[in-house]
Amino acid sequence: MKRNSWMTGCCIVCFIVSSWQMQAQVAAPTDYRFGGAAFNRDLMMAWDFSALSRQQNFGSARAMGMGGAFASLGADLTAMSLNPAGLGMYRHNEFSITPIVSIARASTSGTQPWADNSKSRFAIADVGAAFNLFERAENGVRSVTLGFGMNRVADFNARYSYSSERRFAGSEVPSIADVFAQQMNQNGVFPDTNPQGGWNGRLDFRNPYFWPAVLAYKSAMTHVVGDNAENRNWSRDAIGPRASILRSVDAVDSGSVNEFNFSVGANFDNIIYVGASLGIQTVHKSSTFVYGEDYGYFADGDDGYAYGPDGMLPAQLEYADLWQRTVLDGAGVNFKLGVIVRPVAGLRLGVALHTPTYYSLERSYQAGMDYRLLSNVEGVSGAEERLESPVQYDEAGNSWDFVSPTRLMFGASYTFGKFAVVSVDYERDWYNGIRVKNVPDGADFGTAVYKNDFKSNFCATNNVRVGVEVRPLPIFALRAGYGYSSSMLKDASLAYEVPQLTECDYFTLGAGVNISRRVSLDVAYPRLSDEQSDYRLFYSYDNSTGSFADTSDLYRTSLTRHFISLSLGVHF
Numbered sequence: 001m002k003r004n005s006w007m008t009g010c011c012i013v014c015f016i017v018s019s020w021q022m023q024a025q026v027a028a029p030t031d032y033r034f035g036g037a038a039f040n041r042d043l044m045m046a047w048d049f050s051a052l053s054r055q056q057n058f059g060s061a062r063a064m065g066m067g068g069a070f071a072s073l074g075a076d077l078t079a080m081s082l083n084p085a086g087l088g089m090y091r092h093n094e095f096s097i098t099p100i101v102s103i104a105r106a107s108t109s110g111t112q113p114w115a116d117n118s119k120s121r122f123a124i125a126d127v128g129a130a131f132n133l134f135e136r137a138e139n140g141v142r143s144v145t146l147g148f149g150m151n152r153v154a155d156f157n158a159r160y161s162y163s164s165e166r167r168f169a170g171s172e173v174p175s176i177a178d179v180f181a182q183q184m185n186q187n188g189v190f191p192d193t194n195p196q197g198g199w200n201g202r203l204d205f206r207n208p209y210f211w212p213a214v215l216a217y218k219s220a221m222t223h224v225v226g227d228n229a230e231n232r233n234w235s236r237d238a239i240g241p242r243a244s245i246l247r248s249v250d251a252v253d254s255g256s257v258n259e260f261n262f263s264v265g266a267n268f269d270n271i272i273y274v275g276a277s278l279g280i281q282t283v284h285k286s287s288t289f290v291y292g293e294d295y296g297y298f299a300d301g302d303d304g305y306a307y308g309p310d311g312m313l314p315a316q317l318e319y320a321d322l323w324q325r326t327v328l329d330g331a332g333v334n335f336k337l338g339v340i341v342r343p344v345a346g347l348r349l350g351v352a353l354h355t356p357t358y359y360s361l362e363r364s365y366q367a368g369m370d371y372r373l374l375s376n377v378e379g380v381s382g383a384e385e386r387l388e389s390p391v392q393y394d395e396a397g398n399s400w401d402f403v404s405p406t407r408l409m410f411g412a413s414y415t416f417g418k419f420a421v422v423s424v425d426y427e428r429d430w431y432n433g434i435r436v437k438n439v440p441d442g443a444d445f446g447t448a449v450y451k452n453d454f455k456s457n458f459c460a461t462n463n464v465r466v467g468v469e470v471r472p473l474p475i476f477a478l479r480a481g482y483g484y485s486s487s488m489l490k491d492a493s494l495a496y497e498v499p500q501l502t503e504c505d506y507f508t509l510g511a512g513v514n515i516s517r518r519v520s521l522d523v524a525y526p527r528l529s530d531e532q533s534d535y536r537l538f539y540s541y542d543n544s545t546g547s548f549a550d551t552s553d554l555y556r557t558s559l560t561r562h563f564i565s566l567s568l569g570v571h572f
Contacts, residue, residue: 245295
């Protein structure tokens with residue numbers, strides 16, 4: 001659609017304000033809590049930190065083909081990210097690079113497609129080198145290996161989009177405008193009155209918490225009725241009480257967490273292997289969330305126009321789209337220690353401890369509204385094109401520091417000569433131990449609230465990985481793997497703010513071939529299925545009664561990720 005001037009929108013909004021004369025009923029004070037996926041997204045919440053803390057099983061194509069079950073296997077660059085003791089098993093130098101293609105597909109139950117529900121990209125999953133510093137036959141330290149590399153530990157690329165309609169059936173269909181009005185009423189935020197009387201349209205922009213509600217006011221979704229401080233009240237504006245509402249969502253995420261490892265591994269008598277890694281992570285995540293409402297009037301007696309208690313409204317919204325965009329950048333540091341023991345030939349037992357990652361993040365936020373407003377007054381033309389509200393930018397300090405979960409993993413593997421390998425890993429991650437160490441100045445609540453949220457609502461996860469490799473020929477290998485991760489939430493039924501991961505299971509396939517004595521080529525196909533919690537797009541919750549006041553339906557979005565990776569390894 002073509003863009004119209006802001007002047008046109010202002011004229012129509014001013015017309016509504018001047019034409020709509022209503023008496024306000026001052027609402028009794030209510031203790032509301034507000035939220036939902038389409039509500040304000042400026043403040044980082046507990047689920048933002050938990051999502052950043054979740055690590056996926058990338059690495060070399062060999063490791064991915066075996067389901068990431070590499071806590072006890074070695075001589076692979078993936079060891080730097082899982083159990084650095086595996087570096088001690090190298091007998092040569094190696095360089096390896098693993099490009100990867102990712103395809104993420106989403107579906108939301110009970111809805112219709114709105115835009116694209118898939119997102120793909122090309123990236124580097126793993127690249128690095130291992131250098132065998134020395135090797136000897138004497139007892140004691142048999143070899144020492146240094147490793148340097150980059151491994152992708154999380155991928156955020158995904159998109160889900162859908163629409164869902166609620167028809168008017170005798171009772172008012174909740175709109176996000178109702179929740180915005182309640183938010184402004186409860187907090188006592190109103191436009192200033194200029195000395196000449198009337199509204200000048202300026203609201204309190206200092207707190208981004210109110211920005212979506214401010215944009216709703218700027219776009220004629222809400223207005224203030226009443227002409228003085230004693231009787232004024234926020235209410236729906238150009239949305240009739242008999243409106244049917246088509247809700248639409250388009251959520252797009254991109255970015256990743258990459259970890260740069262500096263590792264060392266040592267071999268003691270070909271029985272005990274120890275290693276350590278210093279991991280430096282870089283974080284980039286961009287998220288755009290667009291929530292839209294399209295309004296229609298199909299009830300008996302309606303003629304396509306919006307009606308209020310006193311007749312036809314002077315103007316009505318055709319649609320309103322609220323978009324919010326956040327960009328997160330930062331870095332973190334962690335330390336890993338690992339041990340692998342080979343008590344008997346063929347059997348390997350491994351254990352690795354990952355300290356929390358200490359992150360420092362910077363986040364930016366902006367929001368705006370696109371809408372179309374139509375005049376219902378004879379002789380006054382409505383907007384024929386899309387209108388846009390002013391774009392709001394959070395330019396204040398927005399620094400966040402937090403500590404991710406501690407990770408502990410155990411592994412066992414058995415090698416059947418040169419013909420097969422079976423490997424099993426168990427990992428436990430303490431999400432209830434996430435701690436937020438710093439919040440921006442002016443944030444609505446401090447670090448203690450986050451601590452209580454993680455302790456009360458999150459738990460440790462149990463992660464199991466199984467992998468097998470079979471070599472029908474000395475130069476050729478076939479691989480398969482499976483993995484499962486339990487929910488990080490104590491009670492997923494209470495997690496109705498945004499889609500939050502509850503369970504993840506995945507299976508993998510892979511193959512490898514030794515092109516020559518020095519060159520190997522491996523390929524892997526992992527398929528991950530993320531089950532996520534039910535969530536609401538918006539809600540107001542009455543704390544005094546323990547019930548929802550105005551809310552959208554519950555939605556459930558499932559995400560499936562497909563990866564195709566290829567590793568080229570050079571031994572020298």
